[in-house]
Amino acid sequence: MLPFIRAHDITLVFQSKNRDPVTAINHLNLEIANGEFVSIVGPSGCGKSTFLNMLLGLLRPDSGELQMDGRTITGPGQERAMVFQEFGLLPWRTVTANVELGLELKGIAAGKRTKRAMELIRLVGLEGFERHYPHELSGGMKQRVGLARALATEPEVLLMDEPFAALDAQTRDLMQSELLQIWERTRKTVLFVTHSIEEAAYLSDRVIVMTARPGRTKETLKIQLPRPRDYEMRLTPEFNEIKSRIWEVLKEELMPGSRR
Amino acid sequence: MNAKDYYTEHRRLVLGVFSVIFLVAAWELLLTYVFPVNPFFFTKPSLIAEAFKEQVQGAKLWHDLAISSRAFLWGFSFAVIVGIPVGLVMGWRRRVEYALDPFLTAMYASPLVALAPLLIIVFGVGVLGKAALVFLLSVFPFVFNVFAGVKSTDALLINVIRSFGGTEKDLYFKVILPSTMPYLIAGARLAIGRGLVGIIVGEFYAASEGIGFAISQAGDTYRLPDMFVGIIILSVIAVVLTEAMRRLELTVAPWRAGEEVR
Numbered sequence: 185m186l187p188f189i190r191a192h193d194i195t196l197v198f199q200s201k202n203r204d205p206v207t208a209i210n211h212l213n214l215e216i217a218n219g220e221f222v223s224i225v226g227p228s229g230c231g232k233s234t235f236l237n238m239l240l241g242l243l244r245p246d247s248g249e250l251q252m253d254g255r256t257i258t259g260p261g262q263e264r265a266m267v268f269q270e271f272g273l274l275p276w277r278t279v280t281a282n283v284e285l286g287l288e289l290k291g292i293a294a295g296k297r298t299k300r301a302m303e304l305i306r307l308v309g310l311e312g313f314e315r316h317y318p319h320e321l322s323g324g325m326k327q328r329v330g331l332a333r334a335l336a337t338e339p340e341v342l343l344m345d346e347p348f349a350a351l352d353a354q355t356r357d358l359m360q361s362e363l364l365q366i367w368e369r370t371r372k373t374v375l376f377v378t379h380s381i382e383e384a385a386y387l388s389d390r391v392i393v394m395t396a397r398p399g400r401t402k403e404t405l406k407i408q409l410p411r412p413r414d415y416e417m418r419l420t421p422e423f424n425e426i427k428s429r430i431w432e433v434l435k436e437e438l439m440p441g442s443r444r
Numbered sequence: 445m446n447a448k449d450y451y452t453e454h455r456r457l458v459l460g461v462f463s464v465i466f467l468v469a470a471w472e473l474l475l476t477y478v479f480p481v482n483p484f485f486f487t488k489p490s491l492i493a494e495a496f497k498e499q500v501q502g503a504k505l506w507h508d509l510a511i512s513s514r515a516f517l518w519g520f521s522f523a524v525i526v527g528i529p530v531g532l533v534m535g536w537r538r539r540v541e542y543a544l545d546p547f548l549t550a551m552y553a554s555p556l557v558a559l560a561p562l563l564i565i566v567f568g569v570g571v572l573g574k575a576a577l578v579f580l581l582s583v584f585p586f587v588f589n590v591f592a593g594v595k596s597t598d599a600l601l602i603n604v605i606r607s608f609g610g611t612e613k614d615l616y617f618k619v620i621l622p623s624t625m626p627y628l629i630a631g632a633r634l635a636i637g638r639g640l641v642g643i644i645v646g647e648f649y650a651a652s653e654g655i656g657f658a659i660s661q662a663g664d665t666y667r668l669p670d671m672f673v674g675i676i677i678l679s680v681i682a683v684v685l686t687e688a689m690r691r692l693e694l695t696v697a698p699w700r701a702g703e704e705v706r
Contacts, residue, residue, distance in 0.1 A: 240607050260609045272604040275699040276622045285618075286608040319699040337608065 186254055187215035188373055189239070189341065194248035196234060208234045210398035212248070216375065218340075221367060223376040223384035225430065226394030226402075227437050232377040233269075235399070236343045239375065240266050252341065262290060265339035269346040271326045273318040273333075279305065280314045282329050286337035297336075304332035307366060324355035331363070335370070344376045348383065360386060361415060368412050381430045385409075386418055393433045403433045487668035492676070495669035504658070509677070512643050512654040515571045519578025520639050526579075527586025527635075528628065534587065535594025536620060552584040557645045564650045574646035574654070581642040582635035589631025593624030626697040633689045640682055 194212040199205045209231040216222050224232050237243045238250055241260040250257045252264070265286065273282050280301050287297035305314055308328040318326055327347055334342055348356045360383060367374060378384050384391045388407050395402045407426055409417060417423055451458055468489050475481065475488040483491060499505040534541045534548075560577055567573035601619045610618065647656025659674035693700070 237603075242603055242606055260607050262609065264607075266604075266607050268600060268604065270600055272598075272600045274601060274604075274619065274622070276625070276697065285604070289605065289608040289610045289614055289618075317699060 188218040188220075188253060189214075189216040189375070190249070190251045191215075191235075191239075192249040192251075194235070194238070194245045194250060196231070196238065196243065196245050207398035209238075209245070210400050212394075212400040214392065214401050216373060219371045219373055221374045221376065221387060221389045222392060223378055223388040223390075224392045224394060225378060225381060225384050225434060226399060227396045227434075228379070229397050230394045230437070231397060231399030232394060233345050236266065236345050236375065236377055239341070240264055240343055262286075262337050263340045264343060265334035265337055265341075266343040266345060267327070267330045267334045267347045269349050271318070271323075271330045271350075273326055273329055275318050278315050278317055279310060279321070279329050282318065283332045283336050285333055290337060300336055301332070304336050307335070308332045309362070322355070323351045324359055327351065327359060328362075331366070335366075335372075339372065341373045341375065344374060346377055346379065349379065356383075357415065363387065364413055381427050381434065382418065385423065385426045385430060386413065391430055393430065393437070396437045402437065405430055405433070483668070484666050485668075487672060491669040492672045495667075496673045496676075499670065499673050505673075505677075508653055508655045508658045511571070512574075512647065512656065515574035515646070515654070516578055516639055516643050518571065518575035519580075519642065520582055520635065522575070522579045523583040523586055523635060523639070524632075527583045527631075528590050531587040531590025531631075532594055532616065532620065532624070535591040535597075535624075536616075541591075548584065548587060552588060556580050557641065560645050560649050564646065569650045569652070574643055574651070577646045578639045578642035582639035585631040585634035585638060586628070589627045589634070590624055593627030594620055596627070597623045626693055626700050629689050629693040629696065633686045636685045636689070637682060640678065644678070 191212055191214040194209055195207070196209040197205050197207050212231075212235065224235070226232050234243065238245055239252075239257065241257055241264065244258075257264075274285065277285070280298065283301040283304055284297045287300060292300075302314070305311060308331055310325060310328050310332070313321065313325065318329070321329070327350075330347065348359050351359060364387060374387075376384070376387060385407055391405045391407060393402045393405070394400065405426075409422070409426070472489045475486065530544070534544055557577070559580060563576045563580070564573045567576045597620050601623065602615060605615055605619055643654070644656035644659070647654040648660045651657040655674055655678060659671050659678075662668070662670035662674065
């Protein structure tokens with residue numbers, strides 16, 4: 185079977201005027217199946233977020249091929265949506281209007297998109313906050329809006345760029361559990377970039393560890409935990425075992441000079 | 445609620461009102477008892493109040509105000525119509541920025557009132573000449589503030605719009621313009637002040653009617669109370685307009701209530 189998302193030999197070099205060009209991503213290969221939840225972990229600056237932006241269609245690789253469902257990605261498309269680390273909500277719009285944004289840009293009629301926005305606001309548990317502005321919401325609530333907005337356009341792939349990194353630890357745990365519940369219901373393909381080994385292990389079917397810059401995939405680990413998952417699983421020895429396996433792989437990339 | 449509670453709650457208002465009353469009273473008393481100067485050379489609040497009452501009842505004041513307002517509104521409206529798009533495009537398009545920058549920087553920094561004689565010659569002593577001066581003085585705050593607003597637009601929000609397939613037009617109308625609003629309004633506040641200067645200078649220089657002309661004429665004929673009436677009316681107008689802008693800012697940009705732009 186053809187992979188749903190396929191990155192073949194992707195290289196991206198950032199050119200800048202006053203400095204040497206920086207190779208952000210170097211011969212990256214990766215395949216993701218439809219409906220799979222995949223996390224990418226790697227050292228800071230390894231090009232994880234850059235790769236997501238390529239998948240989103242905001243950046244083009246310098247060489248290599250990036251395909252979704254057999255078609256090369258050439259720009260943004262409604263089958264892909266991103267949840268951003270810093271939320272990216274429009275501060276002058278209410279929760280509802282923010283959730284509607286993607287639908288509005290697609291040219292969906294006002295009545296229809298409000299109805300759809302209401303469904304998603306319910307899905308992410310923000311009833312009662314429809315008319316609030318982002319500055320009146322907590323970080324966790326803001327990211328719920330970000331998630332609802334991404335889901336509103338019914339993408340096939342959800343790209344999540346360290347979506348919970350800006351949240352406090354408890355909110356983060358809560359959001360992870362809720363994301364899993366939503367994912368169980370919608371079964372979208374999710375590509376989740378994170379710094380947290382624990383988060384990657386808890387959420388994913390597979391965890392991809394990237395090398396330090398220039399980034400490419402170093403190793404892929406399958407997470408053999410049953411679904412649906414719950415918080416208690418994180419307290420089991422098996423979970424710790426998985427975490428330490430990821431850590432063993434990642435460690436080599438974090439220690440300076442270990443790869444040379 | 446007793447007086448003390450009222451004071452704690454409205455300290456700002458109470459102190460402000462008291463300081464105005466104190467100043468006016470001190471002025472009146474000083475000129476009545478301490479330095480009883482010839483009313484030809486200086487005046488005091490009671491005489492100004494009398495002149496005010498007289499002028500409000502007459503027709504000339506209202507006529508002058510109407511004349512000046514007309515010139516102000518024309519000039520200011522054109523400043524809005526021209527300044528906002530120029531600032532938007534300049535902030536968004538690097539090439540436009542580089543092309544216009546030297547010209548605009550020079551115009552913004554120079555005392556443009558120096559051009560008043562030229563404008564009056566070209567456009568005449570009527571509404572048009574004054575409107576041109578108002579335009580020239582008030583257009584730059586719009587251009588520069590909108591420009592700064594566009595420059596400060598969050599790149600993340602641009603990416604958000606793009607990621608949903610938004611067009612260039614969507615970027616302008618759904619992100620750049622709304623996020624520039626607070627800057628635009630701060631620019632409008634500056635522009636109001638400069639536009640009023642434009643009116644007054646224009647009317648000082650060459651006019652036969654208008655509030656600036658009235659002030660200058662009163663000065664020329666040593667009618668100091670009448671002169672102060674004009675000055676006070678002008679400052680009340682300026683305060684009302686800039687305060688309205690501040691309120692407007694809070695309405696269009698409630699998320700910035702805490703971080704006011706000056």
